[in-house]
Amino acid sequence: MTVDTGPPDYDLADRIALTSPAQVKALSHPLRTTILHLLHERAATVSELAGALERPKSTVAHHVKVLYEAGLVRVVRTRRVRAIEERFYGRTARLFYVSVERAADGEDMPRDFNDFEVAARESSDAFHRGKLWGFIRHARISEEQASEFWERMAELVAGFDRLPRSGDTMYGFAVGVYPTDQPTLPEAGQASTSPT
Template identity: 30%
Template sequence: MPESDLPETFHVTTEEQLRAVSNLTRHRIMAVLRFEPATITQIAARVGLAKGSSSYHVRLLERAGLVKVVRTRKVRGVTERYYAMAARSIELPDPGPGQPDVLMRNAVADLEESPADSVRHVKMAHLRLTDAQFAELGARLNALADEYRALSDPSLPDVSLVFALFRPAQRRQEEQEEEGDAK
């Protein structure tokens, strides 16, 4: 199935889907399938898994509707299945209070495992913005990510872009005062 025929977004709505996408190994399998279909053997090689483990994780993703078989072919009497993402992007529900943000947790794990000698652009900035500035910055970041996703070429190496624009939880006044006294 050409990528142009894929739905734009898959909305994760069930517990089964959330469990499937929350696993780091399955997150990495979906990254392999982001741009082109692959077989279990190809997925296993790219993710660094045994074929049996790769097959197990792909079956869970398929059962949850996140990936699907897009073509098959016979190879020495065995049917080889090519899997692809069910949509161009996946939208996760916002985590509830006290729950981990699955997307950010997996992104940090991927960053930590990226080659130490590779070029990285990592920055954290603390800003003070009006509601309008906050909304504008969010829209600009999303537009920039969409612009570069449209330029993506499957023949080039993978690059991950992750950003989080949020208002941190307000800390209690006593905690802030204690920190001020400690300095």
């Protein structure tokens, strides 16, 4: 499915499942995830990305190549500048997700990145400046309900991605659903089994 409303300035799929360890590993480097975030704004050249990231062009070119080979970015257009053809890269999807616990070849999918770890790191300064808005809630629900709720959250994320770009500040938005070891109350009317 291709979506062409809202940012960025090129067509891309709504979601793509990551089915190989190489794809997941490509997302595990913080510079590569930042490149993908920048490409939510618009398509960009390696030179533009290097300028925004304040990194050497060769470093950024390497990371763009890793993303390209993993199928996470693609060339969305080109332009001639003097004798050189400039490539503009864009994401292949708004949302990437790990689809299976094991890759097709039986290899375990890596778990070497955590969006909440990134969000915690990014939000630390905002917290100290009193600019962090957040909630955490716990609910005893079935796995099916959790999955249905996650689909609704994915729609909210898609809406955030499509907001018109304006202002000078980049805001982060983190959302997740995960099992915890939080205690639960017994059903009403059941005898308590707590020690005396």
